[in-house]
């Protein structure tokens with residue numbers, strides 16, 4: 001039996017500036033502290049805008065806050081003439097543990113392809129960052145009934161060329177695009193169906209032991225009210241939360257889904 005430590009991740013998107021980020025994290029830490037949250041059992045990660053990361057690092061280190069953090073994207077390159085981009089090396093130096101790769105907003109608004117995302121996944125590992133590879137289908141594909149095949153194809157292309165040691169540390173977030181920011185939530189069974197398919201595919205691509213170590217998150221309109229039922233599912237090891245991660249008490253309740 002593998003003990004996959006649940007990961008509750010908050011994707012702030014382009015919200016909370018560097019001052020608001022500090023206030024938010026202090027309040028979050030106090031709230032969870034007051035509630036005697038067991039940080040050893042459930043891992044809490046936030047994904048702030050790049051401009052917040054230095055302040056977040058100083059706060060987390062200085063006050064020894066038991067939260068980790070990551071970037072919302074990274075460049076596939078190390079450094080050079082890539083105006084506006086941020087390399088994995090910079091994120092690592094700011095203490096990031098994770099980095100989102102292939103969030104649906106990056107895929108759609110920045111036309112990021114599976115091939116590009118695969119180079120970003122490899123760049124993350126080069127800098128000892130754990131990629132949170134986001135996959136998931138849009139509404140038309142869900143309605144056509146080809147969502148499992150579509151999502152597994154994104155997965156295969158995203159993880160191409162990884163070895164089993166790298167794959168064991170990977171996090172995959174299943175985020176049906178039709179459920180992101182819409183209030184529509186995939187039911188716990190839908191989340192489980194896809195996460196089980198993803199784990200089976202990872203078993204084929206690597207091996208069963210490796211697949212059993214990989215954490216799979218669900219994302220799409222997760223709130224305190226639905227997090228518990230989703231996280232009860234066998235193959236769902238955490239959640240990636242957008243809107244509800246911007247409210248301290250709502251996010252703290254999601255972190256404390258077991259209570």
Ligand code: PEP
Nearest residue numbers: 180181219220221242243
């Ligand atoms: C997300 O952007 O990763 C997300 C899941 O957003 P929301 O929770 O707002 O649907």
